[in-house]
Amino acid sequence: MIGAQAALETRMLLRNGEQLLLTVIIPALLLVLFSSVDVVDTGEGEAVDFLTPGVLALAVMSTAFTGQAIATGFERRYGVLKRLAASPLPRWGLMTAKTAAVLVTEILQVILLTAIAFALGWSPHGNPLAVALLLLLGTAAFSGLGLLMAGTLRAEATLGAANLVFLLLLVGGGVVVPLDEFPSAAQDVLGVLPIAALSDGLRDVLRDGAGMPWGDLGILAGWAVLGLAAAGRFFRWE
Numbered sequence: 085m086i087g088a089q090a091a092l093e094t095r096m097l098l099r100n101g102e103q104l105l106l107t108v109i110i111p112a113l114l115l116v117l118f119s120s121v122d123v124v125d126t127g128e129g130e131a132v133d134f135l136t137p138g139v140l141a142l143a144v145m146s147t148a149f150t151g152q153a154i155a156t157g158f159e160r161r162y163g164v165l166k167r168l169a170a171s172p173l174p175r176w177g178l179m180t181a182k183t184a185a186v187l188v189t190e191i192l193q194v195i196l197l198t199a200i201a202f203a204l205g206w207s208p209h210g211n212p213l214a215v216a217l218l219l220l221l222g223t224a225a226f227s228g229l230g231l232l233m234a235g236t237l238r239a240e241a242t243l244g245a246a247n248l249v250f251l252l253l254l255v256g257g258g259v260v261v262p263l264d265e266f267p268s269a270a271q272d273v274l275g276v277l278p279i280a281a282l283s284d285g286l287r288d289v290l291r292d293g294a295g296m297p298w299g300d301l302g303i304l305a306g307w308a309v310l311g312l313a314a315a316g317r318f319f320r321w322e
Contacts, residue, residue, distance in 0.1 A: 085173045086181050093185030097151065098192075106146040106250070107193060112200055115139045118260050119204045127262060129291070136201040136208070137286035138259035143193040144219060145279055148186050148226035150250045156182070156234035157242035165321050175321075179231075186227060190219070210289035214296050218289070221304035222282040228311020229278075235319030258283040278307045 097103050118124060119132040126134035159165050168178055198206075234242050255261065256270075257279030263271050274280050285300030 086177045086184070089173055089178060089181035090184035090188070093181055094188050097147075097155070097185055097189050100151075100155070103151045103155070106150055107143065107189060108196065111139045111143045111146065111193070111197060114142070114260060115197060115200055116204070119201075124261055125265070127264075130205060130207075132201055132204045132206045133208075133291045134262070134287065135260060136197070136206050137290045138257075138283040139197055139201075140194060140219075140286055141222065141257075141279055141282040142254060142259045143197060144190055144222045144282065145226050145253065146250065147189050147193065148223045149230040150246045151189075151230075152182065152186060152227060153230035153234045153246040154243050156231060157237065157239040157246075160234060160321065161239035163322075169321050183223075183227060186223060190223060194219075208290040209293035211295065214289045214294075215286065217301060218282060218285045218297070218304065221301060221308055222278060225278045225282075225304050225307035225311055228308055228313075228315050231315040231319060232311055235315060235321075253277065253279040258287075276303055278304055281307075 097107075115132070115135055118126075118135050119130075122131070124131075156165070165178075169175055173181075230246070233245060237245065253259070256266070256274055257277055258274070259279065263274055263280060263284075266274060275284075281300040281303035285297040285304075288294040288297050288300070
């Protein structure tokens with residue numbers, strides 16, 4: 085049952101035009117545009133080496149947070165979640181299926197963005213295990229926050245809030261603009277956001293060849309625990 089529901093959730097994600105815009109088109113365009121045009125000072129080295137980790141983090145956020153929040157919010161509004169909750173599929177099974185659909189979509193995103201980055205001259209370094217841990221914890225953190233938003237706000241409010249957060253974190257989360265460009269006081273606040281921790285952690289590993297980024301992993305783990313616990317406590321199915 086979980087496998088069938090996960091396959092359905094994945095197909096719904098990939099068939100939705102707005103979801104594709106958020107999860108595939110926008111990250112790919114940002115990677116190509118800012119790697120090809122000298123618009124933002126990304127420091128020493130090739131721009132694509134700075135941008136690719138940030139765009140991978142953006143892809144995770146777009147799927148696990150923005151896309152999942154919007155889709156789940158409207159499913160809740162139209163009574164889909166209520167009917168599914170009454171089916172033989174248990175509620176934890178439904179959430180597991182949604183998580184599986186998010187992970188499948190992210191794998192496709194990573195493959196596509198990695199291919200584009202290699203075509204642009206990307207030369208990654210570092211430990212693949214560290215990259216996998218960062219992506220998994222980032223997914224857990226953003227999923228918890230997305231489900232919390234979808235389960236507590238009206239669908240229309242979720243749609244507006246999720247897109248607004250996406251835009252704000254795109255600009256201020258270290259995705260395409262280095263955090264060093266912001267005032268020092270703002271850097272302290274932005275540095276503990278999940279998008280900044282994911283971007284910086286991936287950048288430390290993939291660009292600089294660093295070991296396990298424990299600080300960034302700790303921030304993501306904290307957000308994951310808080311978000312998932314709050315979603316489990318306050319999520320309303322109707």
